[in-house]
Amino acid sequence: MNADPRGVLTGSHFLDGDHAAAEGALAAGANFSAGYPITPSTEVVERLAGRFPFTGGTFIQMEDELAASIAIQGAVWGGSKALTVTSGPGFSLMMEHLGYGIMTETPFVLVDVQRGGPSTGLPTMPAQADMMQARWGSHGDYEIIALAPSSPQECFDLMIRAFNLSEKYRTPVLLMMDECVGHMLERVVIPSPDKIQIEPRRYTKKGPGEQYWPYSLEECNDGDLVPPLTKVGEGHFPHITGLTHDERGYPAMNAKSQAVLLGRLVDKIRKNADDIITIEEDGTDNADVVVVSYGITARVCQPAIAKARAEGRKVGFLRLVTVWPFPEKRIRELAGRVSAFVVPEMNLGQIVREVERCSQGRPKVRGVTHAGGAVHDPEEIYNAIREVMG
């Protein structure tokens, strides 16, 4: 399906990542957002608040992030496409409803423009320290989809992809920006609506009064683990709960129901990992060392890689566009033939643990940490490359 032209601001723009993300949401067909101000993410909802009255959308500023992150889910069940946007402290509050969205299989996009933490931390300065919170922030077991843009253009592009994935897999999707990407101004090209592919919401084909169960796979093809949605007012009378439930949506609190439900919630992501995962690689084919990075740090790596290559070193580069689910398969393949991974990230070691896990002790894995507040000095990354190459 092509994008609804009402939301698409076709043209070449000079935008920061926050504004580009807002345009991405509009292009994806988002027509509802609830938010709560928090630096450095607020520009996203400010732009939506200004733009929605011209595109048939609604923005409401809620009383806190708890409210914002559940108001969007009410809106989704009311038939909207919805997002909310926050940063560190608000991201912590929203974990409650990330879990609710996963459990109830409510599609929406949650944007975290990362800043330094914990607690109030560094409101106006960058970090990439919420990456594990993105993976494990809600209590309970689940799989999550998280994308990490490296540029304002990608804030636009990946916002659309985030919405598409959320609809396809009927699940919340995280867009893990950082303060640098959010506040960096660059050229952003917004294509014409017919060039933007939108994953339409899959609604049940059942008519009013027909028995519809919100978690039944009756209308799915073999192997498809994503039940179709409904919305209010259709006469389906669904019951939606955050309790462990059966196909009917009714609370079913026992070990078997838990195993069946969580098994499907996890499998619908794991079994489609190849479809969900996007990575970018450069020079990994014959690399000796591969630098693995994401977000703004993936760009900060480039001078270091260029310098090492200029010295004749075989340095490959792998950028995680999809961070979760983690591209285990590819990292394992590379682990079998490279001598080391270098993992620069703006935290004290998060994604590096995943690389270590997938490496299973074969190549060396060297993190290049940074506590946040500024990007790495590329020289540190260069030094790490040199160090692992001996």
Place this chain on the structure above:
Amino acid sequence: MSESYEATVTDPVSAPMTCDSNPVEDWLRMDRMPHIWCPGCGIGTSVNCFTRAIEESSLDRKNIAIVSGIGCTGRVAGYLLLDSFHTTHGRALPFATGLKLASPKTKVVVYSGDGDLFAIGGNHFIHAARRNLDMTVLCVNNFNYGMTGGQVAPTTPEFAIASTTPYGSVERPFNLPYLAQSCGAVYVARWTVYHVKQLQRSIREALEKPGFTFIEMVAPCPTLFVRRNRLGDGLAALESYEENAVIKNGADTRECDLGMGGPIVCGKFVDIDRPSYLSNQVAHLRKVLGDRYVMPDAWQGVVE
């Protein structure tokens, strides 16, 4: 009088049977019965008043959504055969806010308990009332947290016993009608579940009134609050409501505090008109943006 109930079951009355189903069953998910509520709990009684009120109202069943939080009253959503949402603890109101904004044709009813709406959800309540978004909030006030074992709530009367105030609570409880009125609710009433007819009428009025409407429904928690405070059982509690109720429509809500054994002022206290969020939004954006304003599709023909 027969002492064997079998005899009365097979032949309850001499008159001809005209039906074999309870009218409330039409509104219930019968595949979920029996419910979890204790003997003598007042929540089921409030549900009867609610279903009879919607039956009597002009509302189309398809266009009613019920949103609950967590707790004993939070289970109401799961038992009603409507579009029903059992949300997280305290967050029924913000969920309902998003739902209403996305689907204004839907009558959104928030049905939840005192702990859910006024402790963990207190902040959401004051803001929802302030916004005056069209929705009806039905609060079962049983003066404690039932589901988790009878802990002190923001409504527990001063000096009453709860599991976390074993020697009596020393906090001053909320006076819910006063709170709701202060925050901007356009309709505020309080009834006990003894007052079934008045409660039914009041729920209907609240459902049919635009804006943020609120009803406090005082109900017994016979297993915890009533038992711990040596007030007898559910029936004794209802008898005490009958005895202590002072019906005073239009009462000053500042004088509606509830204490142990004191009067229970009941009635319709507030019924005013104030532009609702949706109509205000549309009127204002039309004024400011003129023809450039694009109303959301779902609002067309619903919000004026």
Place this chain on the structure above:
Amino acid sequence: MVETKKSVAPKAPKGHVVVNTERCKGCGFCAQFCPTGVLAMSKGFNLKGYHPPIVADAAKCSGCDLCGMYCPDFAIYGVKNGRKPGGGDL
């Protein structure tokens, strides 16, 4: 008891109640608040061990359904004779 029955026997009752005894949890609301005193609580038990209501004086039933409104367990309702439950025409 016998006397009461006799005194009202000539008149057909205006309504009747239907009890689902197995759904009853014996709270006693229906019997206590029946405005005409139709109901009493049985000394017998249902399968769950609760005392359900019994119709002590059927002739007095007006079919007002107040018992149905009070019943927190949806276990009883009253019907006006010749009317549908909830009040509609048959």
